[in-house]
Amino acid sequence: MGKLYGVGVGAGDPQLMTVKAVKILESCGVIAVPRTKGENTLALSIAQQAADLTGKLIIYLDFPMTRDKKLLDENYDSIAQLLCNELAENDVAVPVLGDISVYSTFSYIGARVEKMGFETEICPGVTSFSAAAAKLKLPLCLGNEPFHVIPFGCEDFEAQLDICGTKVIMKTGSRYMELAEILRRKGLSKCTAIVENCGLPNERIYHSIDEIKDELSYFTVFIVYDKEKRHEA
Numbered sequence: 063m064g065k066l067y068g069v070g071v072g073a074g075d076p077q078l079m080t081v082k083a084v085k086i087l088e089s090c091g092v093i094a095v096p097r098t099k100g101e102n103t104l105a106l107s108i109a110q111q112a113a114d115l116t117g118k119l120i121i122y123l124d125f126p127m128t129r130d131k132k133l134l135d136e137n138y139d140s141i142a143q144l145l146c147n148e149l150a151e152n153d154v155a156v157p158v159l160g161d162i163s164v165y166s167t168f169s170y171i172g173a174r175v176e177k178m179g180f181e182t183e184i185c186p187g188v189t190s191f192s193a194a195a196a197k198l199k200l201p202l203c204l205g206n207e208p209f210h211v212i213p214f215g216c217e218d219f220e221a222q223l224d225i226c227g228t229k230v231i232m233k234t235g236s237r238y239m240e241l242a243e244i245l246r247r248k249g250l251s252k253c254t255a256i257v258e259n260c261g262l263p264n265e266r267i268y269h270s271i272d273e274i275k276d277e278l279s280y281f282t283v284f285i286v287y288d289k290e291k292r293h294e295a
Contacts, residue, residue: 064091064149066175068168069109070161070187074261074281076111078188086185087113091152094145096123096167104281105157121148123156125167138167142174149180159281161187164211165232191230194257194283197267202228202285214241223248223286231284238278242271250286258282 067086072078087093087109095106103122109115123141126133148154162168162184172182191211195202203209208227212219214234223229223244234241245251251271258266259281268274 063180064151064153066145066149066172066180066182067153067155067185068162068166068172068182069155069157069185071105071108071112071157071159072188072261073160073190073193074104074108074259074265075193076108078193078261079108079112080185080187083109083185083187084113086183087115087155087157089153090118090155092119092121092148092154094121094123094148094154094156096125096156096158098125098127105159108159109157119148119152123171134170138170138174142171142178145171145175146178146180149175158187159190161189164189165213190260190281190283191232191285193260194255194285197257197260197265198255198269198285200255200285200287202230207288220244220248223250226288228288229286231286234278234282234284235280238274238282238284241284242274245271245284245286253287255285255287256282257285 067090069083069086071083093106093115095103097103126137128134145154156168158166158168163186176182191202208225210222210225210227211230211232212222213232214237216222231241245254254271256268256274258278260283
């Protein structure tokens with residue numbers, strides 16, 4: 063029986079893919095690519111620039127854009143069964159943007175595949191916020207400083223912004239203007255850095271909320287620094 067690999071391909075720049083990620087992708091007979099409606103399978107295009115996928119069977123894992131738990135569970139079950147069918151004869155790799163431990167649907171799929179009797183393995187990747195911080199040449203945390211990853215819209219979101227330490231804000235989607243207004247109201251517009259499409263040809267960097275003039279893409283990371291650290295940088 064084959065093994066299922068969840069492979070983090072990093073934030074966008076194919077040169078950030080790990081040696082291990084490349085070796086796994088090149089060793090597997092099947093590449094299973096997650097996609098949602100309208101998505102251009104970015105993880106696959108990144109992987110193809112770093113790994114030789116010639117001759118691989120490429121299959122697609124379609125995920126619905128919904129928060130309906132019943133529909134999501136049914137979809138996860140269906141995808142897990144599809145992967146198990148392939149694992150009967152081949153190792154299968156699932157390339158995922160960033161790192162699989164950070165808001166990745168692979169975790170739901172991998173757990174189901176394991177319950178169905180197949181072995182799984184996780185290959186970590188460079189997170190979007192690590193790559194963004196590198197572009198900005200600013201540390202996410204120093205010494206004993208805390209560091210927080212906060213999804214926009216979570217419970218008590220605004221209270222989370224008052225916590226000491228650097229905050230990475232993810233999952234903004236099309237609501238970035240709403241987020242920008244919250245940050246302005248809290249006096250954080252000047253100590254917020256934004257990296258859009260990090261590592262991709264259309265990458266853009268903003269050093270303040272006020273620099274945003276155009277619509278932001280789905281792949282945008284907001285990093286809110288303590289005012290003192292931002293001033294020192």
